Amino acid sequence: MSPRWWEWLASQDSLTDRLIAAGQPRRFRVRLLDQRHGRPRQDEAEALGLGEHQHAWLREVALCLDERPWVLARSVSPLGSPTDQHRLEWLGERSLGSWLFAQSDLQRSPIEVCAGGGPFAGAQGPWGRRSVLRHQRITVLVQEFFQQAMVDDLAMPSR
Ligand SMILES: C=C(O[C@@H]1C=C(C(=O)O)C=C[C@H]1O)C(=O)O
Secondary structure, X not given: OOHHHHHHHOOOOOHXXXXXXXXXXXXXXEEEEEEEEEOOOHHHHHHHOOOOOOOEEEEEXXXXXXXXXXXXXXXXXXXXXXXXXXXXXXXXXXXXXXHHOOOOOOEEOOOEEEEOOOOOOOOOOOEEEEEXXXXXXXXXXXXXXXXHHHHHHXXXXXX
């Protein structure tokens, strides 16, 4: 892995803030692709220690600079029951990170890295990462997949 990618993949702070800074003067926007209640994938349930029938809040977004998707993200957070309202349902196109990283007691698990663009149709990119973030009773598995548009716009190394 190149040092420039390591800097992105290993960063413990808010990816939103890093994208805004690196993307200057491009306009940053969170484009909400999907947000619903449903069953996590098996690997997501395992990462969250969930039983296979437990429901979760599922959120998929594109983090865009000048409307180009640099990162596709899929976040999964357990629900007590399918009819529960998740505390973050109101987010809309505000960044999940803008709320999470405003919580003083936020905890983050070690970051796991994987190759590839992620479980999104047509996704293309060199790297993905995931970690679990916790604040009081909220636990969120955040999965971020860096896309070819970011490679091109920042002239990043291919891997
Ligand atoms: C966790 C963060 O929030 C980002 C924003 C997301 C969203 O709005 O759904 C999802 C993943 C993150 O890249 C962050 O900024 O680090």
